[in-house]
Amino acid sequence: xxxxxxxxxxxxxxxxxxxxxxxxxxxxxxxxxxxxxxxxxxxxxxxxxxxxxxxxxxxxxxxxxxxxxxxxxxxxxxxxxxxxxxxxxxxxxxxxxxxxxxxxxxxxxxxxxxx
Amino acid sequence: xxxxxxxxxxxxxxxxxxxxxxxxxxxxxxxxxxxxxxxxxxxxxxxxxxxxxxxxxxxxxxxxxxxxxxxxxxxxxxxxxxxxxxxxxxxxxxxxxxxxxxxxxxxxxxxxxxx
Numbered sequence: 001x002x003x004x005x006x007x008x009x010x011x012x013x014x015x016x017x018x019x020x021x022x023x024x025x026x027x028x029x030x031x032x033x034x035x036x037x038x039x040x041x042x043x044x045x046x047x048x049x050x051x052x053x054x055x056x057x058x059x060x061x062x063x064x065x066x067x068x069x070x071x072x073x074x075x076x077x078x079x080x081x082x083x084x085x086x087x088x089x090x091x092x093x094x095x096x097x098x099x100x101x102x103x104x105x106x107x108x109x110x111x112x113x114x115x
Numbered sequence: 116x117x118x119x120x121x122x123x124x125x126x127x128x129x130x131x132x133x134x135x136x137x138x139x140x141x142x143x144x145x146x147x148x149x150x151x152x153x154x155x156x157x158x159x160x161x162x163x164x165x166x167x168x169x170x171x172x173x174x175x176x177x178x179x180x181x182x183x184x185x186x187x188x189x190x191x192x193x194x195x196x197x198x199x200x201x202x203x204x205x206x207x208x209x210x211x212x213x214x215x216x217x218x219x220x221x222x223x224x225x226x227x228x229x230x
Contacts, residue, residue: 004157009155032217034218036221042223042224043119043205043221043222043223043224044158044205044207044221045221046218046219046220049218051217090157090158102160102163102173103148103158103160103207103219105150105157105158105159106157107155107156107157108157
């Protein structure tokens with residue numbers, strides 16, 4: 001069965017510092033990988049996705065993630081964060097072939113950007 | 116504007132009083148899904164639908180019902196709500212090709228409290 005582990009529940013960081021939010025998944029088949037962001041009192045917004053092709057994926061708001069098949073990881077990075085990046089971030093996985101649309105979410109990582 | 120809408124956004128009810136949360140999308144998406152979000156647990160899928168009249172259980176379907184009579188609508192029904200169904204609920208939709216489902220678009224959420 002698929003599972004997703006976000007290794008940090010909270011990540012505090014100062015403004016303009018780099019950040020990495022870690023995500024590991026377990027699956028024996030090919031996968032689609034996603035990062036979503038949830039701002040306070042809002043729904044989830046897609047940050048970026050990996051379906052196939054280049055393992056380095058660029059998303060909105062300056063975020064990027066790298067798919068590492070051998071380490072089954074999909075870590076999210078940003079070189080310089082802003083106060084406005086304070087939010088909860090979710091990594092999600094679905095099967096890449098014959099999938100039924102089922103998204104498996106990690107538990108979420110709260111990014112706290114401090115001035 | 117492409118969007119997923121949910122109503123109501125907030126609902127306080129009592130144990131056992133039937134309720135329906137509506138979900139509608141205007142993107143002509145085949146796939147729709149319901150999730151609940153609870154602190155520390157991330158998002159868990161309740162039910163999903165690959166197309167009209169095709170629905171299936173997710174990870175936590177107990178106590179919920181759904182129907183998909185029209186492509187754009189996917190209501191979530193709680194026949195006899197209980198306090199453990201107090202949660203934040205999200206509807207999502209996605210384009211699909213056969214059984215391949217792509218990134219999901221989320222509604223703004225419905226915060227349900229059952230007393």
